[in-house]
Amino acid sequence: MKITFIGLGIMGSRMAGNLLKNGFDVTVWNRSPSPMEELKAQGAKTAASANEAVPQADVVFSMLSTPEVVEQVFLTEGGALSHMKDNAIWVDCSTVNPSFSLRAAQAAAKAGIRFMDAPVAGTKPQAENAELVFFVGAEKSLLEEVQPYLNRMGNKVLHIGETGKGASFKMLVNIMLAQSMAIFSEAVLLGEKMGLSKAFLLNVIPNLAVAAPFTKAKAEMVRSDDYEVQFPLELMYKDLHLAALTAYELKQPLYLANVAKELYAEADKKGMGRLDFAAIFKYLEER
Numbered sequence: 001m002k003i004t005f006i007g008l009g010i011m012g013s014r015m016a017g018n019l020l021k022n023g024f025d026v027t028v029w030n031r032s033p034s035p036m037e038e039l040k041a042q043g044a045k046t047a048a049s050a051n052e053a054v055p056q057a058d059v060v061f062s063m064l065s066t067p068e069v070v071e072q073v074f075l076t077e078g079g080a081l082s083h084m085k086d087n088a089i090w091v092d093c094s095t096v097n098p099s100f101s102l103r104a105a106q107a108a109a110k111a112g113i114r115f116m117d118a119p120v121a122g123t124k125p126q127a128e129n130a131e132l133v134f135f136v137g138a139e140k141s142l143l144e145e146v147q148p149y150l151n152r153m154g155n156k157v158l159h160i161g162e163t164g165k166g167a168s169f170k171m172l173v174n175i176m177l178a179q180s181m182a183i184f185s186e187a188v189l190l191g192e193k194m195g196l197s198k199a200f201l202l203n204v205i206p207n208l209a210v211a212a213p214f215t216k217a218k219a220e221m222v223r224s225d226d227y228e229v230q231f232p233l234e235l236m237y238k239d240l241h242l243a244a245l246t247a248y249e250l251k252q253p254l255y256l257a258n259v260a261k262e263l264y265a266e267a268d269k270k271g272m273g274r275l276d277f278a279a280i281f282k283y284l285e286e287r
């Protein structure tokens with residue numbers, strides 16, 4: 001079986017690396033060449049374009065930043081989808097909105113390609129250590145074909161439902177993640193203003209039942225004022241935007257996530273987009 005991996009950013013480079021470590025035949029493509037060179041050293045074949053990367057592949061994975069980029073690479077006329085072989089499988093792991101996944105699935109079906117949305121939970125270390133959790137939207141039989149590859153990149157595969165449902169569930173996870181980080185930040189900053197020590201707050205709050213467990217790791221970033229990127233703040237802003245768009249499409253009010261979206265928008269505008277999203281603390285602290 002031949003695999004192609006498109007998009008070698010923070011997540012994709014590590015996911016493709018884990019497929020290579022397990023001996024799979026992997027061809028890679030990325031817009032900027034340096035991650036391709038690193039994977040070539042690990043045994044990957046490289047391609048000059050997405051269109052040249054896909055024709056031989058039985059399974060194509062994509063891990064691209066936004067739905068607009070997935071559209072540009074795969075769905076535009078003459079894009080990668082039209083170069084894939086008949087009946088191949090396209091697994092889109094990018095975080096996109098469910099209506100986009102449905103549109104991608106329709107375009108894939110028209111091109112004779114089987115589509116699956118499989119966004120992930122977990123960030124840079126989990127991608128590195130093959131500990132991602134996949135949220136899959138697809139027919140069960142299609143998942144069974146792809147599962148051996150997912151098992152090499154993650155340690156849990158959740159079959160959420162039919163096409164689009166993986167993207168739907170991922171959206172819920174990320175609106176909670178974004179808001180929880182902002183809530184944690186506000187609590188610590190108010191605590192400091194009330195004269196409680198920052199060290200005490202960062203040690204104790206993440207262990208309380210009211211805190212989201214991931215804040216333990218983010219508290220270390222706050223403590224050291226080092227927001228080296230794991231999940232870029234600009235992509236969290238994108239996910240909040242996609243949630244707002246989805247809520248609009250479904251006529252479902254979404255109050256707090258929209259407030260959080262504007263916070264992340266301002267932080268992004270202040271140049272924090274390529275810091276980890278935990279830098280929302282820094283943004284609120286400096287505001």
Ligand SMILES: NC(=O)c1ccc[n+]([C@@H]2O[C@H](COP(=O)([O-])OP(=O)(O)OC[C@H]3O[C@@H](n4cnc5c(N)ncnc54)[C@H](OP(=O)(O)O)[C@@H]3O)[C@@H](O)[C@H]2O)c1
Binds near residue numbers: 032065072124230
């Ligand atoms: N990081 C996380 O913790 C995390 C966790 C779960 C899900 N996700 C999701 O996974 C996806 C990838 O995230 P990431 O953290 O790996 O992001 P990233 O490091 O910013 O990588 C983004 C990827 O998209 C490519 N790209 C961007 N614009 C492009 C364009 N116009 N044409 C072609 N390629 C383009 C980049 O290519 P270049 O290298 O050339 O820029 C890179 O391969 C996103 O949808 C994100 O929301 C991320």
